[in-house]
Amino acid sequence: MAAAARFLLRTAGSSKASITNVNSGLHSKFGATLLRASPSCHPLAKTQKRHAAHFTFQPEPVQTKYGPTQKMNLFQSVTSALDNTLASDPTAVIFGEDVAFGGVFRCTVGLRDKYGKDRVFNTPLCEQGIVGFGIGVAVAGATAIAEIQFADYIYPAFDQIVNEAAKYRYRSGNLFDCGNLTIRAPWGCVGHGSLYHSQSPEAFFAHCPGIKVVVPRGPVQAKGLLLSCIADQNPCIFFEPKILYRAAVDQVPVESYQIPLSEAEVLQEGSDVTLVAWGTQVHVIKEVAAMAQEKLGVSCEIIDLQTILPWDSETVCKSVVKTGRLLVSHEAPVTGGFAAEVSSTVQEECFLNLEAPIARVSDDQLLKCRITWSSEAQCRH
Amino acid sequence: MVEIENRKLPFGGQSDLQFKMAAIGGLRRLCGISLNAVCRNKGLKASRLCQYRAFRINGVVRQQPFDSPTEKPQFPGASADFVDHLEFIQPNVISGIPVYRVMDRQGQIINPSEDPQIPKEEVRNFYQKMTLLNTMDRILYESQRQGRISFYMTNYGEEGTHIGSAAALDSNDLVFGQYREAGVLMYRGFPLDLFMAQCYANMDDLGKGRQMPVHYGSKDLNFVTISSPLATQIPQAAGAAYAMKRENTNRAVICYFGEGAASEGDAHAGFNFAATLECPIIFFCRNNGYAISTPTNEQYRGDGIAARGPGYGMMSIRVDGNDVFAVYNATKEARRRAIAENQPFLIEAMTYRIGHHSTSDDSSAYRSVDEVNYWDKQDHPISRLRHYMTARGWWGEDEERAWRKQSRKLVMEAFEKAERRLKPRPELLFTDVYQEVTPILEKQKESLWRHLQQYKEHYPLDVYDK
Incomplete structure (x- = not known):
């Protein structure tokens, strides 16, 4: 956030003195955030600390266009999407490590009992097997929803995703495809996730035409985008920000609905700078935008990219043409991160509209640990 | 003229087929398989393994039920007995698996x-x-x-x-x-x-x-x-x-x-x-x-x-x-x-x-x-x-x-x-990446097309289908 603020200051042409002020303002805000209990936190102080986050989740405005809604956190909205799918598509199967009893993040709770153990089942502990098996299910014409327990552990399946799933349709001249495959994986940092339960590997997969990569920012988007991924006739990877599983609560439509893939959403219109993020980081830049407005009088346009591949460059470029400035922030390391792709495209498309260098805000190697340390350290103080 | 067509066999299965699947349960029957180590080790008794196979085929819950009073290992990971002497299983427990054949090298039916x-x-x-x-x-x-x-x-x-x-x-x-x-x-x-x-x-x-x-x-x-x-x-x-x-x-x-x-x-x-x-x-x-x-x-x-x-x-x-x-x-x-x-x-x-x-x-x-x-x-x-x-x-x-x-x-x-046939249309480079042609692929296709128009003398376009 400090880096984002620095960029905003540079954009606004402020002096070094004001940077200090903003930074101190930022820290106080940060602390205040952490002191607030996240919406679904257990009232015990200890639990509050564990769930304390580096942002505050603001629920979506209640929408009724998809029918009645129910209060759901993100994992419940995922369950709801899976429930809708199993109910409407008799070929659909859900599998992965520990999904039968409900999954380590509780995303499949109750589904085995409701739909049968042949439809919601455990697999051996083997990610390349899970994805390979899922491809086969999809090739045979059924709907495959595979769970990789953590995005950090998706790499054994890299070959199956990149060489197989992504290329199935192309290499067979459209004779065979695995478009019915959706791979779900908990993603991103969480207070206590540390090195191997916090990664955001979307950029690895963004380099791979043939698959779609989607990251929702909250329960409403999680359900709508997941149902779109399942319905989409291309293999999709659906990364679920695990810090939001319990912390984010929305009024989510009970029935099935879809949010289009490859469409970014403009969450807030602004005139001075475009801020782009996805997943958890959307909530961080929303706070940054509010801060920039309050402290600097900078008007930020906020875009949630939602689909990383194929991404909606049109919405982002249209915004940058208007604002003349762009900041992209993500949790993953900055070198080779997806912000680089966004930045490069915008530079090509909007060169004459840019009034400042495009900024990418992330750490290069240390973000996971820093988030862990800072949030937990702040909790302790 | 031989028609290359999909054919189904015009005859049924063989009733007298003595099939020798080397399943765990059937290991004993197979000549040439060294079962010595298995037989010495009570924990790997073939009969027990047969039970396991039966379980499997019936698709019943395979983990053995918890039964504390019996003097048997209760580990959920295996169904076996205890032994009181140290012995590693030989890697050649399964070795010399025989090769099933019907004909000999001269094409004569053996059995x-x-x-x-x-x-x-x-x-x-x-x-x-x-x-x-x-x-x-x-x-x-x-x-x-x-x-x-x-x-x-x-x-x-x-x-x-x-x-x-x-x-x-x-x-x-x-x-x-x-x-x-x-x-x-x-x-x-x-x-x-x-x-x-x-x-x-x-x-x-x-x-x-x-x-x-x-x-x-x-x-x-x-x-x-x-x-x-x-x-x-x-x-x-x-x-x-x-x-x-x-x-x-x-x-x-x-x-x-x-x-x-x-x-x-x-x-x-x-x-x-x-x-x-x-x-x-x-x-x-x-x-x-x-x-x-x-x-x-x-x-x-x-x-x-x-x-x-x-x-x-x-x-x-x-x-x-x-x-x-x-x-x-x-x-x-x-x-x-x-x-x-x-x-x-x-x-x-x-x-x-x-x-x-x-x-x-x-x-x-x-x-x-x-x-x-x-x-x-x-x-x-x-x-x-x-x-x-x-x-x-x-x-x-x-x-x-x-x-x-x-x-x-x-x-x-x-x-x-x-x-003699032409090569596939160049546009086919861009289809089937996704089910739909995405905007970026559409853009690349147009870009290739413009390039080919401008520099067509450098490309053997006549060998490609239009």
């Missing part, structure tokens, strides 16, 4: 009860498909040498595994191949024109010219398009078999791979998933002695691939891959039981890759001409079947001459036709 009794016309069809494959291989291999196609892989020596297994399947069964299974596709009726179109990557190629030669596929013939990465098809085949089990339409999946591919992690994944998730699938290993240049003794330390089956709780058998009837019998019975019992079967067909790995390989660098000659001259699946036919008066010299001439003509005609 009449194992004779699949395949009618004359179908046996002739086997032979014609095997030799046609052989002829196609020769011509395409030569055309690569002449620079007409970029690459080729011959099937020499493995024709028996292809035709024997393909004939034992139902045409609705889904095939996941590795890359050296052209005979399976040929048996199913894939026309020579389409083999050639794929190797020439011309506009008739079903794969739209996107892959190297021999990466065939056919939706109509239920043959999933080949991909270059090895063993990736194995867990996929398990998944497809699972989906078919749920469809309940009496279909099975067969998945081919080599003994080298069996070293890949995906092979382990596929075997374990198929076993635990009870998939109706036949894993068909073509153990042809070499993975490019790497011989089997540098590929594994156990007794081949069949020995791994029991470790996965999977029925397994080793067959003589150069005996088309042995392959046929094993595949047919494995298919029947895979569907009836919803469980995977592993067939290890022992054979020999007589040709080089591919046109990019020279096998004289790592194996002797004598070795290759032995298999080519003395233990070849085609000559063995020919002996069988000759002995019955089903095939004579005149027929052989006529067929050789005719098959060569068929292949040459298809070859010449394929060579």
Whole structure:
């Protein structure tokens, strides 16, 4: 956030003195955030600390266009999407490590009992097997929803995703495809996730035409985008920000609905700078935008990219043409991160509209640990 | 004129077939398997393992129930007894798995009860498909040498595994191949024109010219398009078999791979998933002695691939891959039981890759001409079947001459036709990446188009379909 603020200051042409002020303002805000209990936190102080986050989740405005809604956190909205799918598509199967009893993040709770153990089942502990098996299910014409327990552990399946799933349709001249495959994986940092339960590997997969990569920012988007991924006739990877599983609560439509893939959403219109993020980081830049407005009088346009591949460059470029400035922030390391792709495209498309260098805000190697340390350290103080 | 068409066998199964699947429960029955270590170790008593198998087939909860009063190990991970002396299980507990065969090298049926009794016309069809494959291989291999196609892989020596297994399947069964299974596709009726179109990557190629030669596929013939990465098809085949089990339409999946591919992690994944998730699938290993240049003794330390089956709780058998009837019998019975019992079967067909790995390989660098000659001259699946036919008066010299001439003509005609065809439309570069053409692909397509308009003199556009 400090880096984002620095960029905003540079954009606004402020002096070094004001940077200090903003930074101190930022820290106080940060602390205040952490002191607030996240919406679904257990009232015990200890639990509050564990769930304390580096942002505050603001629920979506209640929408009724998809029918009645129910209060759901993100994992419940995922369950709801899976429930809708199993109910409407008799070929659909859900599998992965520990999904039968409900999954380590509780995303499949109750589904085995409701739909049968042949439809919601455990697999051996083997990610390349899970994805390979899922491809086969999809090739045979059924709907495959595979769970990789953590995005950090998706790499054994890299070959199956990149060489197989992504290329199935192309290499067979459209004779065979695995478009019915959706791979779900908990993603991103969480207070206590540390090195191997916090990664955001979307950029690895963004380099791979043939698959779609989607990251929702909250329960409403999680359900709508997941149902779109399942319905989409291309293999999709659906990364679920695990810090939001319990912390984010929305009024989510009970029935099935879809949010289009490859469409970014403009969450807030602004005139001075475009801020782009996805997943958890959307909530961080929303706070940054509010801060920039309050402290600097900078008007930020906020875009949630939602689909990383194929991404909606049109919405982002249209915004940058208007604002003349762009900041992209993500949790993953900055070198080779997806912000680089966004930045490069915008530079090509909007060169004459840019009034400042495009900024990418992330750490290069240390973000996971820093988030862990800072949030937990702040909790302790 | 031989019609290359999809044929179903006009006869039923064999009632007297004494099938020797080397399942865990059946290990004792097999001669030549050293069971000493197993028998000494009470914890691995075959009878107990039989119980385990029964559990598995019935699909009941397999973890043993908790029963604290009995003086038995209660570990959830295994059902076994305690022993009071230290003893490691010998790696050769399963060794010398016998090779099931029906014919000897001279094509004589060894045990009449194992004779699949395949009618004359179908046996002739086997032979014609095997030799046609052989002829196609020769011509395409030569055309690569002449620079007409970029690459080729011959099937020499493995024709028996292809035709024997393909004939034992139902045409609705889904095939996941590795890359050296052209005979399976040929048996199913894939026309020579389409083999050639794929190797020439011309506009008739079903794969739209996107892959190297021999990466065939056919939706109509239920043959999933080949991909270059090895063993990736194995867990996929398990998944497809699972989906078919749920469809309940009496279909099975067969998945081919080599003994080298069996070293890949995906092979382990596929075997374990198929076993635990009870998939109706036949894993068909073509153990042809070499993975490019790497011989089997540098590929594994156990007794081949069949020995791994029991470790996965999977029925397994080793067959003589150069005996088309042995392959046929094993595949047919494995298919029947895979569907009836919803469980995977592993067939290890022992054979020999007589040709080089591919046109990019020279096998004289790592194996002797004598070795290759032995298999080519003395233990070849085609000559063995020919002996069988000759002995019955089903095939004579005149027929052989006529067929050789005719098959060569068929292949040459298809070859010449394929060579004259145009290449696929350049726009096909951009389709099928996704189901839809995305905006960025549309943009790239327009960009290529503009480029080709501007610099058309630098591109051989006239060889491409418009």
